[in-house]
Amino acid sequence: MKSFYITTAIDYANAGPHLGHAYEKVLTDVIARFKRLQGFDVRFLTGLDEHGMKVQQSAEKKGIEPQEFVNDIALEFLALLKQLNISNDDYIRTTGERHKVVVQNLLQKLHDQGDIYKDYYHGYYSVRAEQFVLEKEKVDGEWPSIYGEVVEITEPNYFFRLGKYQDWLIEHIKTHEDFIFPKSRANQVLEFLKEPVNDLCISRPRERLSWGISLPFDEDYVTYVWFDAVTNYLSAVAPGTPENEKYWPADYHVIGKDILVPAHSVYWPIMLKAGGIEPPLGFIVHGFWTMSGKKMSKSEGEIVDPFDLIEEFGPDAFRYFVTREMNVGLDSDFTLERFMIRYNSDLANDLGNLLSRLLNMTHRYCGGIVPTASVREEPEAVLLENWGKVQEEVVGLFDGFRFHTALERIFHFISSVNRYAETRAPWKLAKSDAAEDRQRLETALACMAESLRLVAIVLTPVMPDVCERINGLLGTQGVDSWEGNLDWSERMEGNALGKAAILFPKTR
Helix, strand or coil: CCEEEEEECCEECCCCCCHHHHHHHHHHHHHHHHHHHCCCEEEEEEEEECCCHHHHHHHHHHCCCHHHHHHHHHHHHHHHHHHCCCCCCEEEECCCHHHHHHHHHHHHHHHHCCCEEEEEEEEEEECCCCEEECHHHCECCECCHHHCCEEEEEEEEEEECCHHHHHHHHHHHHHCCCCEECHHHHHHHHHHCCCCCCCEECEEECCCCCCCCEECCEEEEEECHHHHHCCHHHHCCCCCCHHHHCCCCCCEEEEEHHHHHHHHHHHHHHHHHHCCCCCCCCEEEECCEEECCEECECCCCECCCHHHHHHHHCHHHHHHHHHHHCCCCCCEECCHHHHHHHHHHHHHHHHHHHHHHHHHHHHHHHCCECCCCCCCCHHHHHHHHHHHHHHHHHHHHHHCCCHHHHHHHHHHHHHHHHHHHHHHCHHHHCCCCCHHHHHHHHHHHHHHHHHHHHHHHHCCCCCHHHHHHHHHHHCCCCCCCCCCCCCCCCCCCCCECCCCCCCCCCCC
16 A cells, blocks of 8 residues: 655644644645545644744743643644544654654754854844844835844854755756645745855754754754754654654645745755755645735734634534635635635535435435435436536546635535436425336435435545534445445445434524
């Protein structure tokens, strides 16, 4: 079985989760679940980035130790994973020993081969961003607000020879077209690399920052946040252990566009190249959730709490909305009004109503047992043609990360099944004594049941709980593979259906 390793970015342990965190988890989970259904041995990693100046300062403000502070934050993110039914196989924390060992081994190797050296650094440091910034980044003579307080620093530090590998990285990106998705982001990285990159300052003096992983060759320093953070992808698969090393290189790192350049697309591949380790096969770079066209900002009160939406509407309604609305790679605007339209129209009226009609009519007219489909007339031909189009497209759309389009196609099919039900009108056919009308009634119910069986399969990566519930009401089991299970069939015949159920109660 071919392995497939996918990761999210690890969340920074300075505040609790928001909509962006939740979306990234859902997006990655949809891909992981889809790949499992394709037959891959999937390893799905997420976790928490726990070191750094901001964490240290936040802990000090609360009067507690940094470890206690990050432990509390970890509980919030773990709760989100559980509530969203995220199927991650591992959860890594950068304070863990397994991570520390890999980070220090990599640092020592790079130091021993001369790729890490000590020198004086003079420049400006953003406390909020935890990075050094350049004078040219000022706007109208002022530092942008995203940097917060910027201080001038002169101090000895350790540097990584980033520029030494710049030409290799440029060539790698140009010769690996699938390295960064969408391709427009690859162009952004190449544009950044047109200018010579400076060697990377990778340390902080322990007297200024104590909350971090010590440099193995100098205990007076801790490693720079990115050298610590991004290495989690490698430390989670425990290099040197046969049961885990099969997953490296990672197939995809799923990240937000704000951390693509330079941390993930420049620092990380070069760190690996210098260490003699294969780079990841690719990055999936998603956009931001905005409100009124602006990036959500907690400081300005523009934020969506995913816990509130999940509690009120359920995890799968939330998962459906963010997957349906976001075109991976682009920004998407969030409004509660849009959420409610999707919930009431797509989920309650289309999918939920279809299931409810099937259950009610099958119990009323056929004793709750799925009958035989014995008629093949124009309405059935149209329905099967509609499914054929979806079946042909959906796997390719999922493979190409076009989930919003895949869901659009699937729900167009669901709408077509509801139209089919209106055309056949089993409630009218039930009033007829003609044998051919009875056959049409039974065929209509059988076709509706088969349609829902197929819908529950293709929606499983996005709405696993709801699809499991649909399968239970249909008297069938979920599938472990899509192969051979997406063909229209008669396998629903004879199934005993559950009683009427409301999948998505209408609200507001």
